[in-house]
Amino acid sequence: MGTRLSIAAPDDLSLPRDANSYGYIRLAPDRWDADRQCLCSVLDLDNGPVRLEVAQQERGQLRAVADRALSRSEQSSVRAAMTRMLRLDETEDDIAAFHAIDPRWKTSGRGRLFRSSSLLMDMVRTVTSCNIAWSGTVLMNERFCAVLGRGGAFPSALRLARTRPGTLRSRCRVGYRDTRLIELAKLFTRGEIDEAWMTDPVTPDDAVFAFLKTLPGFGPYAAANMMQLLGRYGFLAIDSEAVRHGKQTLGLTGSEREIVSQLRARYEPFGTHKFRSYWFELWEAYEKAHGPGHLWKPATPRAKASAR
């Protein structure tokens, strides 16, 4: 007999909209069930892996159903995971502040960006999204969880740190990213990545960004992407998809360098919210082309970041 638990959410949260705000919802062990409109995931908890289905039946509340009984401590872990993934700790005032700077998203209510249930998972997903088509990222993460994770969950830092590069390369097909991912996991096991420091509002953005760029596999794009995943939205993660958006949707012209420069100028007025302004503009273009994100099926063909 599984456990059912209710999770308090901000009144302005819409699960279909806010879960489908970033492509990581489509990376194992997470999944959006478009038919049942629920968020599915696998978490590795104290007593082993558990499959979860999370739905929203009423305003201000989510309901999670686990496939086995959960201890009190495990229930807290589920709540913490959902809080992180759906950014439930971003208040309505936080979102209103974004809408005050960029009113284009006030009607739709967009403001929250989906992320992973842990910092390590966000970092691995970011590294596996670099220098590869989105379909490759999806495949890598599927294999990563299937090969290394208990019950299909995301592996622990310890498990990843103890994995041989050859295993990652041959069975998870991560290519040259093998040693970078293992080194990253080792930094976690040695306590050299301090999430509290990175999320502390007192820590300057530039210090966090500089630290991220020292991590294996993290260049300017990956570090900027991690900034938004840490709730610091004042950095633009410029990749080939951003340039494509500039050309195709915004009609920018010139060399790639000139387009990047125009993109930076375009989003500069949004200050500490610029990533969200950029991202929701990009996401809106995807939804215009493919329909609402919460109706996308896993097989819907999409370009790389259209699923990000």
Place this chain on the structure above:
DNA sequence: GGTAGACCTGGACGC
């Protein structure tokens, strides 16, 4: 500081 080339995979394409 800027630039070129290697890294690795999956997919598209031509034969």
Place this chain on the structure above:
DNA sequence: GCGTCCAGGTCTACC
């Protein structure tokens, strides 16, 4: 079915 080419961001060597 096979071989070739290409996209994608980071890293390192070199100027």
